[in-house]
Amino acid sequence: MISVQEQDFNQQVEYDRLKCKTSIGAIVTFTGLVRDINAGQSVSDLSLEHYPGMTEKCLTDIVEQAKTRWNIIASTVIHRVGQLTISDQIVFVGIASQHRGDAFAACEFIMDYLKTEAPFWKKETMINGETKWVDARETDQQAISKWQHK
Amino acid sequence: MISVQEQDFNQQVEYDRLKCKTSIGAIVTFTGLVRDINAGQSVSDLSLEHYPGMTEKCLTDIVEQAKTRWNIIASTVIHRVGQLTISDQIVFVGIASQHRGDAFAACEFIMDYLKTEAPFWKKETMINGETKWVDARETDQQAISKWQHK
Amino acid sequence: MIKVLFFAKLSEQLGCRELTVESDSIKDCEQLLQYLCEYKDDWSSILNAQSWLKAVNQSMTSNNVVLNDGDEVAFFPPVTGG
Amino acid sequence: MIKVLFFAKLSEQLGCRELTVESDSIKDCEQLLQYLCEYKDDWSSILNAQSWLKAVNQSMTSNNVVLNDGDEVAFFPPVTGG
Numbered sequence: 015m016i017s018v019q020e021q022d023f024n025q026q027v028e029y030d031r032l033k034c035k036t037s038i039g040a041i042v043t044f045t046g047l048v049r050d051i052n053a054g055q056s057v058s059d060l061s062l063e064h065y066p067g068m069t070e071k072c073l074t075d076i077v078e079q080a081k082t083r084w085n086i087i088a089s090t091v092i093h094r095v096g097q098l099t100i101s102d103q104i105v106f107v108g109i110a111s112q113h114r115g116d117a118f119a120a121c122e123f124i125m126d127y128l129k130t131e132a133p134f135w136k137k138e139t140m141i142n143g144e145t146k147w148v149d150a151r152e153t154d155q156q157a158i159s160k161w162q163h164k
Numbered sequence: 165m166i167s168v169q170e171q172d173f174n175q176q177v178e179y180d181r182l183k184c185k186t187s188i189g190a191i192v193t194f195t196g197l198v199r200d201i202n203a204g205q206s207v208s209d210l211s212l213e214h215y216p217g218m219t220e221k222c223l224t225d226i227v228e229q230a231k232t233r234w235n236i237i238a239s240t241v242i243h244r245v246g247q248l249t250i251s252d253q254i255v256f257v258g259i260a261s262q263h264r265g266d267a268f269a270a271c272e273f274i275m276d277y278l279k280t281e282a283p284f285w286k287k288e289t290m291i292n293g294e295t296k297w298v299d300a301r302e303t304d305q306q307a308i309s310k311w312q313h314k
Numbered sequence: 315m316i317k318v319l320f321f322a323k324l325s326e327q328l329g330c331r332e333l334t335v336e337s338d339s340i341k342d343c344e345q346l347l348q349y350l351c352e353y354k355d356d357w358s359s360i361l362n363a364q365s366w367l368k369a370v371n372q373s374m375t376s377n378n379v380v381l382n383d384g385d386e387v388a389f390f391p392p393v394t395g396g
Numbered sequence: 397m398i399k400v401l402f403f404a405k406l407s408e409q410l411g412c413r414e415l416t417v418e419s420d421s422i423k424d425c426e427q428l429l430q431y432l433c434e435y436k437d438d439w440s441s442i443l444n445a446q447s448w449l450k451a452v453n454q455s456m457t458s459n460n461v462v463l464n465d466g467d468e469v470a471f472f473p474p475v476t477g478g
Contacts, residue, residue: 026176029195036200036250042271043193044264045179046396050186062395063322065388068372093395100186105396114194114478115307118272121192125264125396131374133388134395135322147323150392157265196478212477213404215470218454243477255478264396275478281456283470284477285404297405300474 015089016073018064020096023106032088032110042117044125046105048098052148056141062095062104065133069093076127080109083123084116091124093134123161129154165239166223168214170246173256182238182260192267194275196255198248202298206291212245212254215283219243226277230259233273234266241274243284276307316340316381318350321390327360343368344378346387367392398422398463400432403472409442425450426460428469449474 015031025045032041048060073091080086088110098104107124111117136148165181175195182191198210223241230236238260248254257274261267286298318333325331333353340346351358369388370379381387400415407413415435422428433440451470452461463469 024176025179026174029175033197033251038251039197039199041193041195041197043191044268045191046264047183047189047191049189049262064395065319065321065369065372065390068369068388071372072374101183101188112199114196114272114275115303118194118268118275122264122268125268129396130393132395133321133369133390133393135391136394137322147326147391148394150394153265214477215401215403215451215454215472218451218470221454222456279478280475282477283403283451283472283475285473286476287404297473298476300476 017092032108038110040114040117042121043108048102058141059139060098061137063135072132080120084120126157167242182258188260190264190267191260192271193258198252208291209289210248211287213285222282230270234270279304317386319388399468401470
């Protein structure tokens with residue numbers, strides 16, 4: 015399941031959706047939240063823009079790539095767009111597999127590629143009222159390299 | 165939070181407990197479930213024995229080791245004991261961190277060490293009524309090695 | 315006809331989110347970029363100020379792709395989702 | 397006095413979960429194991445059938461640890477939790 019949506023999501027609902035077969039032995043989930051401080055500055059709000067159409071296509075491609083590398087029984091990717099505030103849920107990636115190694119690797123792989131390839135852009139409003147577009151992080155680009163040697 | 169318990173646990177409750185500070189940007193959770201088939205045989209039930217006292221001590225030690233290696237804001241380890249059946253939740257490891265790299269690594273590290281060091285033993289009842297103690301898996305021992313070179 | 319989209323910081327700077335280019339003389343991405351650089355006074359300096367990413371028909375590419383009628387080309391900053 | 401515990405398959409095979417050993421002559425784990433091998437007829441073959449794990453005072457160790465009065469020693473198969 016892939017969804018780009020404004021509304022919030024519920025952990026138990028998403029977990030129950032992933033737990034769909036009795037062959038599942040491992041479920042790994044990642045949830046990204048709006049942090050109160052980014053790059054040393056106090057954040058008050060966040061707005062998320064995306065490229066409708068390409069976003070869904072890109073997330074589908076990343077999940078398909080993960081499926082060629084690991085055994086995945088069920089997967090969920092949810093990314094919110096629009097106006098968010100501190101501690102709000104931004105993104106959810108959940109993987110259900112027979113074994114934990116596949117679930118951990120696929121979940122982290124999808125997040126790493128989502129971070130560098132999926133067309134989302136964050137704009138922060140600081141507590142002093144200033145707004146700024148978030149800069150891409152070099153460490154996100156580096157995170158990709160670990161999947162290219164395996 | 166570390167707990168060895170007979171009763172089931174709830175994903176939303178554990179997630180909400182982990183999400184305790186506005187500095188948290190990433191929550192990774194692992195849940196282990198009773199699979200319908202193990203080592204090629206159809207399982208009907210599972211019973212889990214442990215070494216009371218040592219179990220809690222061992223899980224505490226593993227979490228402390230993880231804290232020396234990664235930035236962890238909150239952590240939860242729950243392991244059930246007693247009688248379980250297919251698709252029941254066995255174990256939950258949840259990590260809340262500022263960044264996803266720490267949360268993924270710490271969560272997988274704790275699971276890998278729990279698998280090889282924490283004194284739990286599984287006994288399966290097959291659908292034909294036969295019972296047998298689960299054998300330790302060589303792959304679990306191998307999973308440890310990736311943490312020793314980092 | 316080529317549909318051109320701009321996102322995030324780039325669309326703010328250009329003051330434009332979407333544009334339709336109806337020129338038969340634009341055969342590839344480089345020619346499109348050249349056309350856009352001349353579209354308004356300040357667009358050249360904005361488009362050359364940093365290396366923007368580019369997607370042709372919703373797939374990211376760094377190549378100079380050949381363009382056909384009906385193609386969709388988007389320019390945007392490095393992505394920051396997740 | 398040394399408290400000895402057995403778990404899982406090993407406790408089933410020995411037919412024993414817990415044992416208190418009151419011998420002043422047992423100074424370390426090897427001597428304890430020797431004592432246990434002679435405790436009942438079939439214990440020697442069970443205890444030597446495979447390499448069981450060992451914990452002294454709830455910490456796993458493969459060393460021949462020196463034992464003191466009040467120590468707790470456990471023997472068990474490789475763990476299979478999670």
